[in-house]
Amino acid sequence: MAIIPKKNPLDMTFSLITAIASLSVIFIIIGIFWILIKESSLAMSKFGIIQFLTSTAWNPVLEMFGAATNIYGTFVTTALALVFAVPTAVGIAIFVTEVAPNFLKGPIGIAIELLAAIPSIIYGMWGLFTLAPIMSKYIEPALQNSLGKLPVFEILFRGTPLGIDILTASVILSIMIIPFTASIARDSFNLTPSIVKESAYAIGATKWEVIKNVVLPYSKLGVFGGVVLSLGRALGETMAVAFVLGNSHKIATSFFDAAATITVTLANEFTEADSDIYLSALFYLALVLFVLSFVILAIAKLFLLRAEEKYSR
Amino acid sequence: MKRTLFLSLIAVLAFATPVFAQETVNGAGATFPAPLYIAWAYEYNKVSGVKLNYQSVGSGAGQRQIVERTIDFGASDDPLPSEKLAKDNLIQFPTVIGGITLVVNIPGVKSGEMKLDPTVLSKTFLGEIKTWDDAQIKKLNPGLNLPSTPITVVHRSDGSGTTAIFTHYLAEVSPAWKTKVGEGKSVSWPIGIGGKGNEGVANYVKMTPNSIGYVEFAYAKQNKLVYTKLRNKAGNFVEPNFESFENAAETGNFYPKKDFHVWLTNSPGKTSWPIAGATFILLAKDKKDVNRKAVKFFNWAYTNGDTTAKNLVYIPLPKTLKDKVRAYWKSKGIQ
Numbered sequence: 174m175a176i177i178p179k180k181n182p183l184d185m186t187f188s189l190i191t192a193i194a195s196l197s198v199i200f201i202i203i204g205i206f207w208i209l210i211k212e213s214s215l216a217m218s219k220f221g222i223i224q225f226l227t228s229t230a231w232n233p234v235l236e237m238f239g240a241a242t243n244i245y246g247t248f249v250t251t252a253l254a255l256v257f258a259v260p261t262a263v264g265i266a267i268f269v270t271e272v273a274p275n276f277l278k279g280p281i282g283i284a285i286e287l288l289a290a291i292p293s294i295i296y297g298m299w300g301l302f303t304l305a306p307i308m309s310k311y312i313e314p315a316l317q318n319s320l321g322k323l324p325v326f327e328i329l330f331r332g333t334p335l336g337i338d339i340l341t342a343s344v345i346l347s348i349m350i351i352p353f354t355a356s357i358a359r360d361s362f363n364l365t366p367s368i369v370k371e372s373a374y375a376i377g378a379t380k381w382e383v384i385k386n387v388v389l390p391y392s393k394l395g396v397f398g399g400v401v402l403s404l405g406r407a408l409g410e411t412m413a414v415a416f417v418l419g420n421s422h423k424i425a426t427s428f429f430d431a432a433a434t435i436t437v438t439l440a441n442e443f444t445e446a447d448s449d450i451y452l453s454a455l456f457y458l459a460l461v462l463f464v465l466s467f468v469i470l471a472i473a474k475l476f477l478l479r480a481e482e483k484y485s486r
Numbered sequence: 487m488k489r490t491l492f493l494s495l496i497a498v499l500a501f502a503t504p505v506f507a508q509e510t511v512n513g514a515g516a517t518f519p520a521p522l523y524i525a526w527a528y529e530y531n532k533v534s535g536v537k538l539n540y541q542s543v544g545s546g547a548g549q550r551q552i553v554e555r556t557i558d559f560g561a562s563d564d565p566l567p568s569e570k571l572a573k574d575n576l577i578q579f580p581t582v583i584g585g586i587t588l589v590v591n592i593p594g595v596k597s598g599e600m601k602l603d604p605t606v607l608s609k610t611f612l613g614e615i616k617t618w619d620d621a622q623i624k625k626l627n628p629g630l631n632l633p634s635t636p637i638t639v640v641h642r643s644d645g646s647g648t649t650a651i652f653t654h655y656l657a658e659v660s661p662a663w664k665t666k667v668g669e670g671k672s673v674s675w676p677i678g679i680g681g682k683g684n685e686g687v688a689n690y691v692k693m694t695p696n697s698i699g700y701v702e703f704a705y706a707k708q709n710k711l712v713y714t715k716l717r718n719k720a721g722n723f724v725e726p727n728f729e730s731f732e733n734a735a736e737t738g739n740f741y742p743k744k745d746f747h748v749w750l751t752n753s754p755g756k757t758s759w760p761i762a763g764a765t766f767i768l769l770a771k772d773k774k775d776v777n778r779k780a781v782k783f784f785n786w787a788y789t790n791g792d793t794t795a796k797n798l799v800y801i802p803l804p805k806t807l808k809d810k811v812r813a814y815w816k817s818k819g820i821q
Binding site: 231232234235301302305333335337415418419420442443444445446447452 | 517543544545546547549636638643644645646647667668669670671672673674675679680681682686689690693694
């Protein structure tokens with residue numbers, strides 16, 4: 174074993190402890206994966222894989238279960254949240270690193286980090302009691318009367334604006350993931366060597382040109398890393414969304430429709446799932462999320478590695 | 487230095503574990519009666535010294551845990567049939583009644599003004615009655631000025647005993663509901679938006695004009711929501727209140743021989759509110775010693791706990807039913 178040096182017994186124990194600590198992570202992941210497969214085997218044998226993934230049925234009374242509506246809801250809310258969050262977060266990071274006067278940098282940085290420290294249940298309660306009424310009274314009717322009048326967009330803004338819908342959930346999600354993206358983007362902007370920036374200024378570039386042509390290209394990898402991190406968080410976020418998404422198992426076309434994500438369905442229905450097949454279907458759903466997150470993060474990692482290679486050349 | 491650190495660590499650990507060996511009873515299950523059980527346990531602890539832990543993990547989890555014997559008693563919002571109890575070697579009895587209230591938010595309509603009947607109610611939740619000025623609603627409420635706006639139906643998004651009782655009632659009064667939707671703790675709703683928990687439904691109804699929803703009596707009362715009258719089996723329009731729930735419990739057919747397996751829906755009494763249900767305790771027959779402790783607690787609660795229950799807006803069992811349960815305990819040899 175190369176990782177454990179032979180001579181000093183204290184060194185050896187130390188190496189052993191660190192090795193055990195890191196290996197335990199792998200064992201825990203394998204253990205969770207195994208339990209998910211074991212518990213969902215009943216639903217797997219009843220519904221199969223393709224049928225479960227494509228079926229939009231979710232009927233505990235008839236014991237018919239499919240994951241399609243949940244997967245759809247998860248992707249739509251996450252994608253919409255990223256659309257809101259990424260430009261805002263990058264904007265924040267640019268402001269803090271390049272634009273803001275020094276005395277503002279500290280307070281804004283701390284405010285962003287505090288945003289990340291708020292527990293998600295608080296976002297949920299705030300969303301239910303504060304944001305949802307604001308959305309249903311002001312923002313959603315305004316959207317309906319403006320964008321909702323355009324021919325193609327019309328379908329996205331149909332229905333009564335109730336504030337309990339995909340749009341509100343995505344807004345909350347985006348607020349939750351902004352701190353992650355923003356602080357990582359800020360750190361990567363800060364890594365841009367000042368000598369490069371100063372050279373750009375020296376040859377007469379404006380602030381906008383420096384940001385566009387020097388800072389952003391230099392740090393896009395870091396920003397992308399931040400986006401991936403927040404994607405992971407948005408996929409798995411539960412309590413904040415559970416309060417404002419409505420948990421409706423339908424494929425919704427409008428931003429004003431209620432929907433369900435995988436995690437929200439689990440949180441809502443796990444405690445009262447009484448039949449074996451119901452419980453097993455919920456475990457199956459959890460397995461789907463496990464695999465989905467794994468695949469997405471793996472793709473993102475690959476992407477990053479590739480970009481890094483290209484970049485280092 | 488290291489040594490003192492080690493010693494103080496041991497001291498901390500020693501104090502962290504309870505020094506006094508207190509008698510404890512552990513229960514888990516339904517979330518609906520949890521605030522009451524916790525309040526009862528607090529008072530009972532003061533008079534008896536027995537500590538009762540209750541975890542509100544949901545009825546389904548409560549049932550599973552008592553079947554696996556990991557807890558001393560389970561709590562469930564839906565009664566189990568005797569065959570299932572016999573299979574898992576369990577005993578079942580009710581503790582308190584929960585009533586389900588219909589709440590609406592229609593501009594200009596006040597509490598108790600709107601009258602509904604089972605047909606209109608089921609058609610509304612099926613999405614067949616779409617606006618408040620529908621002829622069938624108007625016929626029941628000739629005096630009310632009802633808007634022509636669409637009805638927003640609000641239901642629970644999470645699995646719950648409240649939904650189980652409500653859908654059981656709808657399935658009982660409407661054959662169409664029974665075939666199209668059915669009954670259960672969570673069902674595939676034809677229309678409407680889902681709120682998480684009673685507080686979620688109460689809040690949505692409060693902030694959405696022209697909506698209707700169903701919540702536990704306590705939530706309607708505490709949030710000052712506008713409740714409706716409903717026609718019961720005897721043909722009378724009744725209001726949801728302590729008296730009409732108690733009447734439902736008195737006229738409901740609780741049979742000790744069936745382990746009290748009954749839904750308090752559509753009770754035949756003249757003043758009965760038609761949508762109610764008891765919440766239940768499950769005990770494992772083979773754990774005699776623990777059962778005695780648990781039954782002692784619930785017997786104390788039957789005798790001394792009614793005021794606490796009413797303060798927390800639960801409906802205590804009528805005396806006749808309490809006596810039936812006491813006789814049931816005797817017959818099972820645990821009192």
